[in-house]
Amino acid sequence: MRCQHELGGSGSLMIHSSLKGSAHYIKEGQGCPFVIGDIDPKRTFVHILDDTSLEIVLRTLDTVSDFVAYLTKKEQFLRGNKIILAAGEEELLAHYLTNMNEKNEHDFVIPSDVDESVTSFMFDEGFWDEFQQSPERQEQISANYISYFWDTLIERFSKHILEDTQYYKSHPGVKGTEPVVRFLAAESRFRRRILARQLLDFVRLAPRDKIAIRYICSSSPQEPYYVFLTLPHDDWMTYEVYREARGAFLNAYCRTVKLNFPDVQHIVGIATEPGLNNRSQSEDAMYLDATNWTEEDAAKTREISEELNIFKNAKPFNIHDEEYPL
Structure with a gap:
């Protein structure tokens, strides 16, 4: 690419937050090419990703929630009260991924010992490579x-929804079944790791x-509770009756x-047969x-719960994992 040919390095466009609007248009022999800032400060922030940075960002932040969270935090950072300079998008990304704010979210955290008189920060080349090669990463x-x-x-649930090939569906069409997939897809890569391990081990x-x-509890009302269920297919049951x-x-x-945790707003259920590597393995998914x-809902559920003896012997246990498990 021309940027890499002219300036060396990864080829990713440089970032300078003080470069705004028409200042991006430079005359021959003036200014510095291959630098981007805030394209239109009066409107929604425009993120410019070249071939190099686009691949790095999408391969690293490969879920919707991770990607959107990064763009949101980056916009706030570049439009803050400090001038930000970076040798490339990937250098910003490395800083973002190695820092957490007070809400335990990845963020562009400025060290507390930095003097308030400091007006600019520079993210030099090499931080991304160091991050990528670190044992933690x-x-x-x-x-x-x-x-x-x-x-x-x-992908499996989406395929059946789009092709209308679900074995059993309470609400026909995409609109009725889309919420299940939406909640599954909203999970971050770290949460997917936790949920996938819990489901497969279970x-x-x-x-x-x-x-x-x-069942897996959520950490906030906006996140769903998950219910994982297995039911063996007894020989006396037809497949239709079993499903x-x-x-x-x-x-x-x-x-x-919901009856036991009144504050929960969203519940996603996944059911299958017990055991892995089952050729006839099938899955059910539902959203409540x-x-x-x-x-009235509570009364009906209480009656069914007592009849089926649901959660009478439930044993809670804690789940702990580290994003960088070193």
């Missing part, structure tokens, strides 16, 4: 491998002779989660919108 990449099972689930260890349940029964159990357990939960 290598361990993260390895640990994230299991998270792509979550992506497989999203299915692998699930008893082969009875129903089993695991209907499994769907009914999943619905009942999702509703009971609990934002308009009524006393």
